[in-house]
Amino acid sequence: MKNWIFLGIIIICALLQATALNSVSIFGVKPDLLFIGVFYASIFFGVAWAVSLSIFAGFLKDMLCVNTFGVNTLLFPLFCLILIKLSREISLDNNFIRMLSLFILVLINDIIARVIFLFWGNFISWGIFLRTTFLEALYTAVVLPLVFKAIRRAL
């Protein structure tokens, strides 16, 4: 039951990402709620469900983005597996460690995504890239405890 509720939460996160979240953007950058969802699933769900939910979250994000089809569907489960492995090596119980891990993962995700887009001929200048990547990683990490709290309350 908890898994299905979380599936609903992922859908709500995707809808928020494409609508209301724009009003809280800082310098045009908004936090990645779907990535936080993947992070939550990787820590608190079994491997099979966590990967399935990550694929679903990636698919939803790709659907709502432009020129990115397949990138998030591919990267989200990959990061999910990395997180599962990481959570077995180090303890991710502390909020600060979670925020730090998420910050680094969002940075890596953005760098990989940009390299893929570059091969597709979708070029973004270095200044914009650095500003957006850093702000997105920071903003997503900062809102992590709030989103975790909301998800826990919903579950």
Added chain:
Amino acid sequence: MIKREIGGIIFYHRNLIQNERLEKEAGFLRQRLNTAKEIYLENKRLKGLLYFKQKSAYKMTAVRVIGRSADNWSSVVVIDKGGFNGIKRGFVAITPSGLSGRVIEAADYTSRVRLINDPNFAVSAIVQRSRQEGLVCGTLGRSLIMKYLPKDCDIRAGDVVVTSGLTEAYPKGLLIGSVVNIGEEFSGLSRYAMIKPAVGLSDIEELLIIIQ
């Protein structure tokens, strides 16, 4: 005063029920007031759009913004009309304030519009006063950048920038924004100008798509 207090104690239960009923009614009325305010604001915006549409030389269709891109790498909005309403890829999106973007995908009932602050957006533009040409691109932020300006170009802060008509898809003379500051490229070969868009891109709710 005492009579009122005693009355309050005697009729405590009746007053309590009445208070609850009035609180509910106040909440309901507050909600209706809010809805009415939203409708009033929407009406005001749509009246402006209609007036602009009637006065304009272009054939346009009004659309509503129903979503935005989920990532931070593009500035794209989803609109509520598509191919069935005659919208095609490449059509230009404007508001009464100026150029807003271009349709990049048109499905049957919805379309995606790339806004002018998207980094993949580029339009040939001129400075209205000096007729200096340049290429206006998006920066994902609140301003645009006008590139490839010669070192000796005649451009000042406050100058108005409009479309040049050289990019065939965009009609000539559409307002883009005004120059806020001018800088020199890292190479030192050319200059650039930062432009404040005439359209408030972060809070667009309705757009006009130029059909013809």
